[in-house]
Amino acid sequence: MRPNSQALKHGSSHDTEREFGGALGALCIPVSLPLTVLFLIGVSRSPEASVFQWPPPLPSTDQLWDPLALVLLLGWIALHALLYVMPLGKFHLFRRVPPVHPPPAPALSCVCFCPSGFHGLCVSCVLLLLLLVLGAPLGSLFELLVPLAACAIAASFLFSVYLYTRSFWVPSHALALGGNTGNPLYDFFIGRELNPRIGNFDLKYFCELRPGLIGWMVINLGMLMKEVELRGSPSLAMMLVNSFQLLYVADALWNEEAVLTTMDIVHDGFGFMLVFGDLAWVPFTYGLQASFLVVHPQALSPLGAATIIALNGIGYYIFRKSNSQKNQFRRDPTHSSVARLETIATATGKRLLVSGWWGIVRHPNYLGDLLMALAWSLPCGFSHLLPYFYVVYFTVLLIHREARDERQCRAKYGLAWDSYCRRVPYRIFPYVY
Numbered sequence: 166m167r168p169n170s171q172a173l174k175h176g177s178s179h180d181t182e183r184e185f186g187g188a189l190g191a192l193c194i195p196v197s198l199p200l201t202v203l204f205l206i207g208v209s210r211s212p213e214a215s216v217f218q219w220p221p222p223l224p225s226t227d228q229l230w231d232p233l234a235l236v237l238l239l240g241w242i243a244l245h246a247l248l249y250v251m252p253l254g255k256f257h258l259f260r261r262v263p264p265v266h267p268p269p270a271p272a273l274s275c276v277c278f279c280p281s282g283f284h285g286l287c288v289s290c291v292l293l294l295l296l297l298v299l300g301a302p303l304g305s306l307f308e309l310l311v312p313l314a315a316c317a318i319a320a321s322f323l324f325s326v327y328l329y330t331r332s333f334w335v336p337s338h339a340l341a342l343g344g345n346t347g348n349p350l351y352d353f354f355i356g357r358e359l360n361p362r363i364g365n366f367d368l369k370y371f372c373e374l375r376p377g378l379i380g381w382m383v384i385n386l387g388m389l390m391k392e393v394e395l396r397g398s399p400s401l402a403m404m405l406v407n408s409f410q411l412l413y414v415a416d417a418l419w420n421e422e423a424v425l426t427t428m429d430i431v432h433d434g435f436g437f438m439l440v441f442g443d444l445a446w447v448p449f450t451y452g453l454q455a456s457f458l459v460v461h462p463q464a465l466s467p468l469g470a471a472t473i474i475a476l477n478g479i480g481y482y483i484f485r486k487s488n489s490q491k492n493q494f495r496r497d498p499t500h501s502s503v504a505r506l507e508t509i510a511t512a513t514g515k516r517l518l519v520s521g522w523w524g525i526v527r528h529p530n531y532l533g534d535l536l537m538a539l540a541w542s543l544p545c546g547f548s549h550l551l552p553y554f555y556v557v558y559f560t561v562l563l564i565h566r567e568a569r570d571e572r573q574c575r576a577k578y579g580l581a582w583d584s585y586c587r588r589v590p591y592r593i594f595p596y597v598y
């Protein structure tokens with residue numbers, strides 16, 4: 166096959182609007198975010214745990230490398246790749262037709278079989294239990310965190326270079342709309358190919374849900390075991406953080422088909438942003454509360470714990486119910502659970518919900534997700550900012566994501582989207598935003 170760069174010269178995507186600050190963002194983000202990961206891990210274990218401390222607690226170069234970390238990381242990815250291709254657990258049969266414009270070529274709309282990610286989580290739990298019974302020092306993950314993060318960052322760069330290079334040999338209809346501007350830096354960052362595959366192995370779908378999300382759980386468990394080593398038993402705060410985040414990851418894997426309709430899978434190319442996000446950013450920054458608690462234990466009253474559990478429960482309820490309502494409506498609008506909801510028609514033939522969860526705000530799922538994010542930080546008390554990093558980052562990410570989604574929906578649904586916005590004026594927080 167001939168490289169597709171010539172075809173692109175005549176294609177339309179050179180004119181697409183650039184996101185994330187364009188070429189400048191594409192230069193700065195791949196430098197600053199890996200440093201941020203190492204910085205945040207350093208802060209979480211430093212005695213002051215202050216994000217404003219100077220000099221910043223960045224690791225020295227010899228702290229970055231440990232061959233064991235590389236072996237563990239590669240072994241972990243290989244294990245999950247194996248579980249992904251093995252005929253394990255429940256199978257989903259779905260017709261994969263990304264709702265993109267222009268419509269995908271037939272090659273992309275094939276029928277896929279995919280084993281459930283939830284079984285990947287269960288197998289990982291069984292293996293971890295076995296390791297614990299055999300006396301494996303899982304608490305050592307605390308010491309290995311920096312070299313593990315460094316390896317994950319290096320692997321993200323190498324993997325993104327591979328993805329960028331191979332994208333020149335795929336047919337041009339397999340390329341993402343936004344990742345083919347002709348600017349190599351920007352295209353490397355956003356990703357040129359939409360759904361890169363090796364045979365039936367979908368690299369983006371695999372990375373989005375398996376090694377990073379489940380790896381995050383393993384790291385959390387490692388932090389809990391470190392606490393046990395140091396203090397004899399896990400604290401209530403650590404148990405809450407571990408359970409809340411486990412619920413979130415288990416839910417994502419149980420409902421893994423839902424990820425197929427997210428903009429990451431349907432619209433964005435698979436480039437450095439998502440690779441790094443999936444393999445390094447999620448596992449090493451989403452669980453910072455647990456590594457913070459190892460060095461900064463927090464006392465939590467039963468009333469405080471009950472309030473935080475209630476907040477997480479409310480957040481989860483809103484997140485799950487609203488996501489399920491939309492997913493059910495998109496799968497089968499005649500289903501009894503959604504058939505009575507009020508909707509408006511759009512020129513594409515698809516309808517938009519204007520009652521139920523999606524009639525309260527335009528992103529009720531984001532609201533639930535943000536309430537959960539707050540509940541993950543509260544067990545760490547109010548003495549430090551670091552445990553609230555996730556809430557702040559996530560608010561910015563979701564506000565930016567909402568704006569991107571809004572642009573895409575306006576382009577897709579035109580006037581119908583405007584009347585939805587008039588009917589449901591608030592985006593995420595009722596009567597606020």
Ligand SMILES: NC(=O)C1=CN([C@@H]2O[C@H](COP(=O)(O)OP(=O)(O)OC[C@H]3O[C@@H](n4cnc5c(N)ncnc54)[C@H](OP(=O)(O)O)[C@@H]3O)[C@@H](O)[C@H]2O)C=CC1
Nearest residue numbers: 264427428491516517518519523528530531534566570574
């Ligand atoms: N933890 C994390 O780091 C992250 C978590 N998330 C979570 O992932 C989940 C999915 O988020 P995301 O993919 O961003 O977006 P949404 O699940 O909110 O999906 C947006 C899409 O839903 C459809 N839609 C919007 N409004 C309506 C309506 N009224 N009726 C019917 N369909 C509608 C549109 O697509 P169409 O019409 O084409 O179906 C729109 O493009 C969220 O819960 C979010 O919180 C997201 C990002 C990061």
Ligand SMILES: CC(C)CCC[C@@H](C)[C@H]1CC=C2C3=C(CC[C@@]21C)[C@@]1(C)CC[C@H](O)C(C)(C)[C@@H]1CC3
Nearest residue numbers: 373374416417424427429438439441442443446447
């Ligand atoms: C590196 C940058 C700062 C930004 C990278 C963004 C990514 C970390 C996120 C983009 C969309 C994501 C989703 C989830 C995790 C984070 C990333 C990859 C998700 C898998 C989390 C669990 C949820 O239940 C979900 C709905 C399945 C999420 C889908 C989107």
